[in-house]
Amino acid sequence: MSSLVNKMEEEELECPNSTSEKRYFPESLDSSDGDEEGILACEDLELNPFDGLPYSSRYYKLLKEREELPIWKEKYSFMENLLQNQIVIISGDAKCGKSSQVPQWCAEYCLSVHYQHGGVVCTQVRKQTAVQLALRVADEMDVNIGHEVGYVIPFENCCTSETILRYCTDDMLQREMMSSPFLGSYGVVILDDVHESSIATDVLLGLLKDVLLARPELKLIINCSPLLVSKLSSYYGNVPLIEVKNKHPVEVVYLSGAQKDSFQSILRLIFEIHHSGEEGDIVVFLTCEQDIGKAYEIVCQEGSNLNPDLGELVVVPLYPREKCALFKPMDETEKKCQVYPRRVVLTTSSGESLIWSNTVRFVIDVGVERRRVYNPRIRANSLVTQPISQSQAEIRKQILGASSSGKLFCLYTEEFASKDMRPLKPAEMQEANLTSMVLFMKRIDIAGLGHCDFMNRPAPESLMQALEDLDYLAALDNDGNLSEFGIIMSEFPLDPQLSKSILASCEFDCVDEMLTIAAMVTAPSCFLHLPHGAEEAAMTCWETFLHPEGDHYTLINIYKAYQDTSLNSTSEHCVEKWCHDHFLNSSALRMADVIRAELLEIIKRIELPYAEPAFGSKENNLNIKKALLSGYFMQIARDVDGSGNYLMLTHKQVAQLHPLSGYSITKKMPEWVLFHQFSISENNYIRVTSAISPELFMQLAPQYYFTNLPPSESKDILQQVVDHLSPISTIKKEQKMCEKCPETTEQRCTLQ
Secondary structure (H helix, E strand, O other): OHHHHHHHHOOOOOOOOOOOOOOOOOHHHOOOOOOOOOOOOOOOOOEOOOOOOEOOHHHHHHHHHHOOOHHHHHHHHHHHHHHHOOEEEEEEOOOOOHHHHHHHHHHHHHHHOOOOOOEEEEEEOOHHHHHHHHHHHHHHHOOOEOOOEEEEEOOEEEOOOOOOEEEEEHHHHHHHHHHOOOOOOEEEEEEOOHHHOOHHHHHHHHHHHHHHHHOOOOEEEEEEOHHHHHHHHHHHOOOOEEEEOOOOOEEEEEOHHHHOOHHHHHHHHHHHHHHHOOOOEEEEEOOOHHHHHHHHHHHHHHHOOOOHHHOOEEEEEOOOOOOOOOOOOOOHHHHHOOOOOEEEEEEOHHHOOOOOOOOEEEEEEOOEEEEEEEEOOOOEEEEEEEEOOHHHHHHHHHOOOOOOOEEEEEOOOHHHHHHOOOOOOOOHHHOOOOHHHHHHHHHHHHHOOOOOOOOOOOOHHHHHHHHHHHHHOOOEOOOOOEOHHHHHHHHOOOOHHHHHHHHHHHHOOOHHHHHHHHHHHHOOOOEOOOOOOOHHHHHHHHHOOOOOOEHHHHHHHHHHHHHHHHHHOOOHHHHHHHHHHOOEOHHHHHHHHHHHHHHHHHHHHOOOOOOOOOOOOHHHHHHHHHHHHHHHOOOEEEEOOOOOOEEEOOOOOEEEEOOOOHHHHHOOOOOEEEEEEEEEOOOOEEEEEEEOOHHHHHHHOOHHHHHHOOOOHHHHHHHHHHHHOOHHHHOOHHHHHHHHOOOOHHHHOOOO
16 A cells, blocks of 8 residues: 555656656646546556556546547557557657657557567657656656666666666667667567668668568567658558648748848847747747857847846757756746746757647747768768758647647748758768768677668768778778777777777776766767856866866866865755856766766776776876877877968868867967867867877877878878887787787677
């Protein structure tokens, strides 16, 4: 009885080992008390088959809401097709309920066959969506998050061995195939939001073709937008299709003249809507992250001068890569207000598939986005502004689907939508760096699944560049298969260059420091987005962390200061205050802490050598540079004129140091730098840089990589250096590392 009381009275469900609060629900799942008379029609309490406890009254309340979803009408048809077929495609709009209801029905199917083939896994492209859906579905199923329903996202696992239904990002399911190529733990695999065309989803679509042949009992469900149905049908053959219709009244307003000055048009629309007095929140899709910051400052500044009788204007910036709380239900204080506060959400394309509140009544769509397109010839991303796809435009329209009425303002013409917008979003497979994907495919080839039939075929040039880079990193042997290095590198959920630097740090006795660097560059930026006027104060704070050897060392200083503050603080609030006072992102630093812990766990599991930390000594500083160069020798630049114009070693692009670089702050520009990131845009910045010497580069870069570099003044300088070096200094460092690694390395590389 006590279990029942606990379950009925429980208000918050927390995930074990979670590092941040996750318990927030969409408006439709508001837990406020209401008239529940007649919900429990019978005196006998019905037991939940998933945990054996009686259903709470909240379960029946949510069940009524679920039955109103467009997908609910298709439940019988779906269950029939699931029983009789191995693959089922579901086509429906963003608000039809397929992402939350179909996994629950699949869990019912697995329960009916007593889990003899395993549980259910549902992939998502974005980690925020995976977390939100898991929380929502656990609530609807009346079970505990982290037990019967859970989620797995990069560097965070909220599941147990007893979890029946798990949501995960597509890249995490892909990594799981390294240890379990045939996904034996699952009876149903659901690929959600396939129209997003991420690399991991494309890889899974291809690999699952072979897995389904090997496991006839496995079921595959594919959720997609209507525009992708024909392509999927031809890819998988004649498979059942369930189409979900979701009609909702949305008024579309095309503003033909707004394209010339879209930013001002957006600001004008926001204030016109607010002055109109019409209720409802506003979602604004902007071109890029910089526009979010710019719009945020202007709307906040202008909003403070508005008539208070119109209600408060709350601006919510949703930046890419940040784990942000989405719309929470209005609290009791807000509900009693005569004028509700209006929320204005500023986001980019990254916010399209998040779970939105039912209070959204207005969407403003600029119609263009800034995308990263990788150029394999110069090994760099270009930031390209281009029209969104027709499927993206439709998804933005569907955000208004749960509203009784809504209005979509398109800052483009109908002709632009029909002629300039592609039907589907470009596949990431055709626009991204494929080195990590090729490393994974080489690893999977060990299990006989390496010959993948991709729905979106990658460019041959990108594949060749990826293979060449893996060869430079010593990840491949002479036959083109994974070397021992390559197998160990694939164990780390990192970019191959970063994995190679970690392996090199085992040789150079700086693993502790290299793990910190890896965690800090993998997590979101630890520097806050600065409000206007705070730049000088922030720079003063950040100067205290600067290290003369470079930005990688500065990141270690910041992390160590954060750790010291956490250990010496009595509460989390003190740590948050310290971060705020130093203009640092506390959530990013917490994430870095989690990432570092997982990387350390991998180091221990595969028994790599781990030296005691020695940060600060001259020898340690040099060893860190050696480890970094072992992985990032392809990312070197030279100041060609002494004024901070850095020419890439591999091509003729010129870049400047990022304003947040320690060298930019101190105005001391080194001649040669190693950099972590570079994108071609209006500001060709190289980010996270540290000074190196040409002698050190020539000692650690593979000789055949240097030979393949295009002719340049920088190469001539390096050639003069190598002419003066001892022949022994040019021996490949990977051979030394092989001598240091135990003979049983390959055996211990396999996931346990």
